[in-house]
Amino acid sequence: MKKIIISTVAFIGFAGAALAFDEGMDADNDGVLSEAEMVAAYPDLTREILDAVDTDNDGNVSLEEWTIATESGLLGEG
């Protein structure tokens, strides 16, 4: 029974995940969002939020980082 519950939660989590950035966000199409692309998409973005979103601190927001931030409410819907 416990295993079924875990699988269900995992499935819902996957189904709710965005599979791509919102259209136009990744302007140079390199697969990650640079700071400039993030600011263009989120004009109210602050340094604190950007740092929180960029969890590995490589200066770019990956699709995974963006998805987590969007789902956690850190970022709005654009």
Ligand SMILES: [Ca+2]
């Ligand atoms: Ca980009």
Ligand SMILES: [Ca+2]
């Ligand atoms: Ca990053």
